[in-house]
Amino acid sequence: MAQFMTPEKSSLIKNITHFTPNVNDYHPVIIRLEEISKVYGQGDTVVHALNNINLTIEKSEYCAIMGASGSGKSTLMNMIGCLDSPTSGRYYLDKIDVSGLSETELATVRNQKIGFVFQQFHLLPQMTALENVILPMVYAGISPSERRDRATEALERVGLGHRINNKPNQLSGGQQQRVAVARAIVNQPVLLLADEPTGALDSQTTQEILDLFTELNQSGMTVVVVTHEAEVARNSGRIIWFRDGQVIYSHLSPDELHSVI
């Protein structure tokens, strides 16, 4: 990734504290949360949205985060995605201690390390599929000629090589989510982080997106999906179950899910 960084971004990353890696580790830890808490409000209105979370996710794992409404899933997703900072605790993403980073540094880490997929796709309507996928590479400082090649390749990978010049309103919901996945993977992130990625899709299209996640995971991508849907969680290899801001089960298998819901 370093060759794609602008000099400013490269120096930012150099200043970030690194977690000491275990060189013999075949499954490097991509996400390590140590005693992470997130507290909103104070006094009578205090909410412990995350309460002393310890969690690790290794490279090439495919995890689903589940739990009742209000259990802390979105707060955790924001934390893992470097969109919010914890009240206390440490978070290491790909061995970088991100807990104490500034907004600018967090934005750089997000751009380089994480691909996001959201329920509502969040594509820019005036841009073509290709231009939408090119966008994160502009922020990453990649040369214009390389941007086009890589965006085309990413769209081909999600099965949309024939629709690269279509705008979002000329594509189905499933196709728009595929564009969003192409945009998420184009900077070769260490983590694909999806928040209710099939919430706006019908069951057939849901399966297509789940198959795409499986394929990406089988090629080595670490995938974390926040979901309410058992069907989506069962597609993963490991389910993390939340209740009241705490991890109740950290390693449920898809077969064990029926005993919890």
Ligand SMILES: Nc1ncnc2c1ncn2[C@@H]1O[C@H](COP(=O)(O)OP(=O)(O)OP(=O)(O)O)[C@@H](O)[C@H]1O
């Ligand atoms: N900005 C905020 N200010 C105050 N309380 C908040 C804030 N954001 C979340 N909370 C509270 O933190 C707790 C966890 O919320 P969170 O949104 O993480 O849950 P969730 O599991 O994602 O819920 P849902 O499935 O309904 O999206 C809830 O009690 C919520 O009301």
